[in-house]
Amino acid sequence: MKQPGLQVQDAGVIQEMTGLREGVRAMRVPRGLLFHDPIRWRLFSAPAGLAPEKLRAFLRQNGLDDAAPEPARKPRLRQLFWVPMDQVPERGLRTRPGARFACVCCGKSCRTLQLGPVLPADVERLLELDWSGSGRDTGTFFVDEYDQPIDPRETTLPIFLRRTSTGCEFLQDDNLCNVHARFGMAAKPLMCRMFPHTFRATPTAVSVGMRLGECASAPATSLGLPVIEQHPELEQMLAEHDAIGLVPPSIWATPDRLISWEEYEAIETALFARSGDFVTAVFHAFNPGAQPGTGLERILERATLAGRQAQTLEPAALELEDRFCRGVVFGKDLFLHQDLAQAAALLVIKRELGRIEAADGTPAALNAVWKKAAERSLRAMCHDVDVRAVAAAIVAS
Ligand code: SF4
Structure with a gap:
């Protein structure tokens, strides 16, 4: 499908499509093309097989072409779209390398969730x-x-x-x-x-996440079978869904910074490749120029945590904490909340709250705290914390 000024590639993700208003991107889906307008927070479906002149008229009609004026920005709480399965661009599953899970039949999720x-x-x-x-x-x-x-x-x-x-x-x-x-x-x-797996459609794959923060036996279950070996069962369960959440091809990293899905993937890959302090890595990924330590300290101060003593955790607990942080980012928060910076801020806040609230530094105590944190609503979690300011501080400081 080609026309002057409007090029649609055959690949699943449309990398370059001139003629679209800045920020607007498109994906090929079984039903046709899905245009994402990040300013208006909307998806527009163009039916499959539209002739070039009809496609151009579709773009013009919906204010998506480069001659269209930019509409006023709308604030939005989530940048995840719930789409039917035939609008999911790629069905292939992507699992975090090294992810493992096997139910230990403790019955706790059936009692508490x-x-x-x-x-x-x-x-x-x-x-x-x-x-x-x-x-x-x-x-x-x-x-x-x-x-x-x-x-x-x-x-x-x-x-x-x-x-x-x-x-x-x-x-x-x-x-x-x-x-x-x-x-x-x-x-x-x-x-x-x-449970505890989750699916998120992305422009390049269906991402398999895990709600490990909600699994009370996570220290044991997350040592189970490699998730990659469970792909046949996961694919079967994916087929049973009517709709899943879609992360669009353009994401607001902060209120004034739009990044492409490919840029986000590169950040995520780099984060997951890190060992050591994962939260600090999240912070630096979104705040590349910051001096070590200073930004985090300021964030925690603004999050009203300054002055309270965090627990010193033993090595096994630190390892567990790291795994939970990964679980939260990969499986949940990053794609569900307002933007990536906010998710990173929440991660920092959650971790610090967890440390403060843990009765001791053992994996069991930390597990209990993380479970509590994962069950709390975002609003409750952020009570008396200016999350927007924290998010802005992460990227802008
Ligand atoms: S929550 Fe589901 S798995 Fe657990 S006992 Fe009930 S039906 Fe069975």
């Missing part, structure tokens, strides 16, 4: 199973988010599994899942089979 929302397909599967002789009543399987009984086939509300006083109603005394024990792994809700 939110049990949903489950998908309509999960509801149908659970209702259709043969529960005769189990003493279970399918009419009580599902509740709304306030634990109120609902009819899952009638409601339009998000659907959750019912919780008893000890956790999920299907959790057995031996910490095994009764759905799994009776009908096999594939019968369980997708969220149960997925």
Whole structure:
């Protein structure tokens, strides 16, 4: 597909496409082309096979071509788009090198985490199973988010599994899942089979993250099987999703700094290659000119943590902390929050809060603190912390 002033490459990611307004980038997706306008925080889908003049008219109509005036910028809390699977540009999975996971059946996530929302397909599967002789009543399987009984086939509300006083109603005394024990792994809700893995569509691959901060047995589970060897199962679970979060090809690194996905990937690769103090590496990646130490100290001061003593951690705890930081950035925060700098700031804040709150420096205490931190909402996490200022300080100081 070529026309003067508008070149579309055949590769999955469109690196150069003249004729687009500055900042606007496009990706090829099965349904056609996905244009990302980072100023208006919108995705525009152009159907597949548009003739060049029609594509030009599409761009003009939507204010995406280089003659279009730049619209007023809109502040946005997230730069992640929820897209149907046929708008995911690349299906290949990308796993963080060295990532490992194997469930140790401690049952803690089934006791402590939110049990949903489950998908309509999960509801149908659970209702259709043969529960005769189990003493279970399918009419009580599902509740709304306030634990109120609902009819899952009638409601339009998000659907959750019912919780008893000890956790999920299907959790057995031996910490095994009764759905799994009776009908096999594939019968369980997708969220149960997925945990702690997460998927994020990116312009170059589907990134596999891990919510290790929410896994109470992370020190043991993260020594399990290499995640790369679990790709067949992960691909199967990816196929069961109706939609996943998409990180667009242009990302606001700070309120006034737009970077491409390729630039972000290079930063991420360099960060993951680092050993040692990962948070400091995050800080320096987004603040290359800073003198060692000074920027971080100022950030912590602004985060109102100055004057309080952080715990000195033992080596095993430091290693665990590093792994959790990686988990948070890779699996969650970096793609879910307002921008990369803010995520880096949060990481610094979370780590310092973790150190301060840990009763001692042992891996178990740190694990508990990280779990608590991961469960807190961003708003609660940032209570009395000016995160925007912290984020700005990271990049601009
Ligand atoms: S259905 Fe099974 S795996 Fe899922 S939360 Fe309940 S006990 Fe845990």
